[in-house]
Amino acid sequence: MQYDTILYDLAGGIATITLNRPDKMNALTPQMRAELAEALKKAGTTARVIVLTGAGAAFCSGQDLGEGSTAAAVDLERVLRDEYEPVIRAIATVPVPVIAAVNGPAAGAGASLALAADVVIATRSAYFLQAFTRIGLIPDAGGTWALPRQVGLPRALGAALFAEKIEAEQAADWGMIWEVFDDDTFEAGWRARAEQLAAGPTQAYRAVKTAMRASLENDLDTQLSLEAKLQGKCGQTRDFKEGVLAFREKRKALFEGR
Template identity: 50%
Template sequence: MAETTAAEGPTILLEVREAVAWLTLNRPERLNSFTTRMHEELRAALDRVEAGRAEGTIRVLVITGAGRGFCAGQDLSDRAVAPGAQAPDLGESIEKNYKPLVLRLRRLELPVIAAVNGVAAGAGANLALACDLVFAARSASFIESFAKLGLIPDTGGTWVLPRLVGLARAMGLSLLGEKLSAEEAERWGLIWKCVEDEALLPTVREVAERLAQGPTFGYAMTKKALLVSGTNDLATQLDLERDLMSACGRSEDYREGVQAFLEKRQPRFRGR
């Protein structure tokens, strides 16, 4: 199937409610698999999220999929190779699209939640794992499907999988390409929580809105510290904790949190 045309509507939907940006991958007829156009629209949507974060109107990002799937990875028909034709440079696609996407999500100074509503395969699975919190419907599944095409896990898969589940399980997932249920993914520590299908969006909404009302400056500093902890030695990490704690101590959120505690009231955080 050819890439969706502009007349068929946007491939990315973005809605902001209660300071939460809901970003929906919107190619349900193709299980929300990625095309060049979809990457372009995703970059534009993330520009809006970053602008909203700077203005204080967006404090949490949720990523989910339309229809019955989260994301089936790359749409192979978008870069199909005809017999005898020159092979595409898949590394170029990584450099232009998937690498900057993962780094951008990791560097966003707000919590990023994946609401995995169905199958998450290939780059789609690793897109979900690039988020800070991953909730999955019980019927959802994760598949590192790259080996079936003679490829390696991309979109950060070779980095995140061993850190989340250990080398033995990362090898099994990557070489065998077997489906991992959401329930098993939770048991393995691959994701944060598996919930009943009908509870997925209400659960994510409650968590996202709670985070949006919280000290998001501190959340951003926590995210920064945890994401580099795997490559820092202890002394370097302690120095980073010192520096980030100094920044937190100068924030409006910290002053408000202390004042609210002393006054025995709910804090009104502003994310500054």
Template identity: 50%
Template sequence: MAEDLIVHSEGAVRVLTLNRPEKLNALNPAMHEALADAFTAIESDDSVRAVLLTGAGRGFCAGADLTQNMGSEMRDLGASIDKHYNPLVRRMRTLPKPVVSAVNGVAAGAGANLALAADIVIAAESANFTQAFIRIGLMPDAGGTHFLPHLVGDARARGLAMTGETITARQAAEWGLIWRCLPDEGFMDAALALAADLAAKPTQALAAIKRALNASGTNDMDAQLDLERDLQRGLGRTPDFVEGVRAFAEKRPARFTGAPASRR
């Protein structure tokens, strides 16, 4: 039986491939458990400096596997959200390492919002995004009602959520929903190159950027300025900062290690 999640490393990049292509990689409990285990391993492995999340076959992720609920009567969907979706989104957003989503095909419902939980989202030209929840009498979850208005504004967020309209990868990039739309040919090579580039950057600085951006939605300007000061103070004590300045002075590429800040 095939694994629901394929996990492998490409240098300092941990690649996670959702692997139920016959179901457009729809999320089931086994896949959720595999993702939880994968992120637990990533959190404790200093050799992993970036994460690349993608899907096998022609889809990224079609959301929850609805076929497992056929014939079910009304039930507590919140229990599944609490157990699986919310912890996954929180882990991706707070992981002190960059996460890249490479959307290679259909990204629908919770699958679309799983993609948006990454730090950087790229998509192949043939990919598309759908907030499909309304089609089955639900509302966006897995962070959808947070990500959408922050990324595309209130008007477009309401339109996407309430109509369930599908938009192309190119349109998603034009709206600012994702970072870039790339050609299908060579897409995964480009995604891996992006993740590898992030893995070579100063890890502590990337972690600080994530912390600051995550806080910016609720902080007022004074609080954000103080947070920037505190985070920058810590970065000034890292070996990567010393290396970056030295490399700049010596006119050579920096060799960042991701080592933590000095406690002095």
């Protein structure tokens, strides 16, 4: 697929997917959603880590409210089912870690998109905004699933009902995101994190992602069984053998991702 609304770059095992409508604060259109889903699928077969970020001053302002005709003519259930869900599911199931490098405001579905990632790193001037009730809607694109699990029900309800900005530092304090960098060190910060994951034990990361996400729904017995199964597979990898050997030899492990 030729990309018109995103940029795709693969280097050093890092696939960087950049939302590229800076004049529209990277608002999401049907074409962008389709390109995102395809790019995530592609990156999952070629990269060891994926970084999702935005061009310009914003990460993503959510749904492009200027697209289409009138609001009454939009079948939002279909749009979510056919266009948003494939993107959110791709982030959750792609077999490598996904970092959301939130370079600016993340609002509406843009906030949901960021919070769907495995790791969220934000610049200090960024903020997250559950803006949906401002136009008579509810959080979507997985927002009602992710946010209560990340910050607890009281804070999730407050964020959704009041539709107020959550600054990056507050988001980190609440447990919404992993890390905040000053604006002038933000790019170097997320790149260092991406490089760290790209050089790590990819199969173990895949298993971590599978196990952690499954734990949100599993009971203890089911989770223990899954852990054992995944750990058994990790124990057969070359990276496990390298990790043990490096530990014994008191050196840094050189993981191949296999």
